[in-house]
Amino acid sequence: MALETRVYQKENRLHFGKLLKASLHDIYASRFLSKQLAIRDISAQYRQSYLGILWAFITPLVTALVWILLKNSGTVRLSPTGIPYPVYAFAGTLIWSIITDSINAPMASTNSAKGLLTKLNFPKEALVISGIYKLLFNSAIKVLLLVVFVFAFGIGFHWSLLLFPFILLGAVLIGTAIGLFITPFGMLYKDIGKLISFGLTFLMYVTPVVYAIPKDGVMKMVMTYNPLTPIILTTRDFVTGQHPEHLSYFLVVMGCCIPLFVIGLVFYRLSIPIIVER
Amino acid sequence: MKDHDDILVKVEGLSKKFCKDLKTSLWYGVKDLISNVRGNQHERLLRPKEFWAVKDVSFEVRRGECLGLIGHNGAGKSTLLKILNGLIMPDAGKVTIRGRVGALIELGVGFNPILSGRENIYNNGAILGFSRKEIDAKLEAIIAFAELEEFIDMPVQHYSSGMKVRLGFAVAAQMEPDVLIIDEVLAVGDLGFVLKCFKTIDNILPKTAVIFVSHSMPMVNRMCNQIILMDRGNSIFQGDDVAKAIDLYYMRFANNESGILFDDQSVVVEHVKILNARKYSHGISQLNWNDSLCINVKFQLLDLKEMPWVILLLFDKEQRPVAYLKQIELVKEDLQRDNYLNFKIIHEKINLSKGIYTVDLLICKAYTKEPYIRIKSALSFQVLHQEDVWPTFFLPTTYENINLD
Incomplete structure (x- = not known):
């Protein structure tokens, strides 16, 4: 009988390929665990609440409402968006909330499993994957609401709507990849978490979430180069069936996100023992 | 294999x-x-x-x-x-x-x-x-x-x-x-x-x-x-x-928890010691198994009208009580000059198994056992034996054949 052999020693012979292979193997081996963790958290989340699943879209809905109110009352003047503003604002805030959730997800799952991490040895990747499951679950509900919006405001069905789930997956991957890099530091210092939520609020205003990119000025430049911009815009264009202007930049960002995610995974795997130790 | x-x-x-x-x-x-x-x-x-x-x-x-x-x-x-x-x-x-x-x-x-x-x-x-x-x-x-x-x-x-x-x-x-x-x-x-x-x-x-x-x-x-x-x-x-x-x-735990648990100032204990130790190790007296245990107790009565009892309690290394040595019922005739009492308590043939034991000293009122002073781990001793067993007592045995018919 061949026994699986594990060697623990000072990590002096780093081998990216080997680490990645081990990481991917663990993801596969722990597929039941990640599913189980996701089911555990989702069912526990809603068992103690009456509104339950509604909470998932209350936040983007309220943010969108605020902006609709601001625009309709004339408090802020926004450049024309080309589609009914409520759909524009809601689609924007919704995609934005998915991105921010996915940036925070790895840290949240790791933090909540801290007790587990210091007691038991299990594939840590399961935490990341279960975080993605949870995100997809929550996002799916929000997307349903968005589709209702699209039809209610008479935009109607476009074939590009079918591409939407793939883009969503991309957005989740990018967010998670960023989150993976932040998590180890955030686990050590609480400041990082605060800084991230603070930074994200700021970032929202330099991303065309609730308003279009201005015609000129500093804002235009910042917004055009912001890597989150193409994600928001392209996703929204696909939903509403407009011509996706930033498609090439979007594809570049997506292309970067896969290697970024992979490096993030390896980094995460390397750093867990150090977090457990502290 | x-x-x-x-x-x-x-x-x-x-x-x-x-x-x-x-x-x-x-x-x-x-x-x-x-x-x-x-x-x-x-x-x-x-x-x-x-x-x-x-x-x-x-x-x-x-x-x-x-x-x-x-x-x-x-x-x-x-x-x-x-x-x-x-x-x-x-x-x-x-x-x-x-x-x-x-x-x-x-x-x-x-x-x-x-x-x-x-x-x-x-x-x-x-x-x-x-x-x-x-x-x-x-x-x-x-x-x-x-x-x-x-x-x-x-x-x-x-x-x-x-x-x-x-x-x-x-x-x-x-x-x-x-x-x-x-x-x-x-x-x-x-x-x-x-x-x-x-x-x-x-x-x-x-x-x-x-x-x-x-x-x-x-x-x-x-x-x-x-x-x-x-x-x-x-x-x-x-x-x-x-x-x-x-x-x-x-x-590593021996010797670190001696102390007076109770004292109403009516007696002063001078010393408690083992008289027949074979040798010492880390300040602990060592006895062979089946030796007699001979403990000298010396104390002074300060303002006590009646004669006290002296009780020794043995504890094992996990502080579980293992034995109560029958009380010494002192009488007026035992008193020496300046109200001193000095005597030895003997237990013949100690059959405790190998290991370290501590002794609590209790000087108390006769019959009611109301304490005057109680000293935790007043002394400790070690019983030596080549045989290593877990129960507290290692009792000697003999055997005789019983004829079949």
Whole structure:
């Protein structure tokens, strides 16, 4: 009988390929665990609440409402968006909330499993994957609401709507990849978490979430180069069936996100023992 | 079957350092994160405010063997277990583990209080590495083992702590590990359940290499055939002489808890000592088994009208009372000048088994035993014998043949 052999020693012979292979193997081996963790958290989340699943879209809905109110009352003047503003604002805030959730997800799952991490040895990747499951679950509900919006405001069905789930997956991957890099530091210092939520609020205003990119000025430049911009815009264009202007930049960002995610995974795997130790 | 292939756990020169200060520790954490990515090749030295939690420990455990890890709190046992379990990385040395590792470090971690016992069995099982199919197959056995048939669909937050531990162990007991790591988890739960746990462990022991951490020496003695005594991260005794390590372990606790428990100032104790010690070791008198025990007590009555009783109580190294020496009922005639009393108490043929014992002195009012003074561990002594047995008494026997017809 061949026994699986594990060697623990000072990590002096780093081998990216080997680490990645081990990481991917663990993801596969722990597929039941990640599913189980996701089911555990989702069912526990809603068992103690009456509104339950509604909470998932209350936040983007309220943010969108605020902006609709601001625009309709004339408090802020926004450049024309080309589609009914409520759909524009809601689609924007919704995609934005998915991105921010996915940036925070790895840290949240790791933090909540801290007790587990210091007691038991299990594939840590399961935490990341279960975080993605949870995100997809929550996002799916929000997307349903968005589709209702699209039809209610008479935009109607476009074939590009079918591409939407793939883009969503991309957005989740990018967010998670960023989150993976932040998590180890955030686990050590609480400041990082605060800084991230603070930074994200700021970032929202330099991303065309609730308003279009201005015609000129500093804002235009910042917004055009912001890597989150193409994600928001392209996703929204696909939903509403407009011509996706930033498609090439979007594809570049997506292309970067896969290697970024992979490096993030390896980094995460390397750093867990150090977090457990502290 | 003692060939090389059967070594399941091999630890070579293992060391691990920790930091005493939280802020510094976090900062080192960030540095380690970065140096890890670069692949740190340097030898790890102590940085300021760091200490070795485990230093240069080596051992091997084969299938069917049980290694006991003992030592007082903070000796580095749990750190060692965490490294063996792969939770943290060593700073020097190497651990090679073959086969499936099971850890009974804390039971029922990962239980979600809102979910029912049944749902938590699936979660806990998944964390321990079972597939859904495996859990489906074992579910009934788990519930039966935990004796929770009635409450299995109740949220875990309403379970008692004993019930949670039972459920946790029941799931963990389904593992069929090659290497089993046990860390003092069986301290909770009622006696019946603890016995059940040990039966389970006994069953898997022959097929498994076990590493067992405990403060309960009888359990260590019962289970282990190899032992490491740790102190401040170092292994100070290692080998298969389990009894000797246990003696050393107790030795570190001897002598440190003598004290007056009660004193109403009516008597002053001058001394309590053993008169017939054969030799001394670490300030403890040593006697041979079956010697007589001869204790000299000298004290002065200050303002006492009646004559007191003197009682000696013997305790073993775990502070369990083992004997009550029949009270000495002093009379007026025993009084010497200045109200001094000086006499020896003799117990012939001490048949206590090998080990260290402490003696409490109680001087009290006659009949009511209302204390005047009580001294905890007034003296300690060690009984020497070549035979090593666990029960407190080692009684001499003789035998005679009984004719068949």
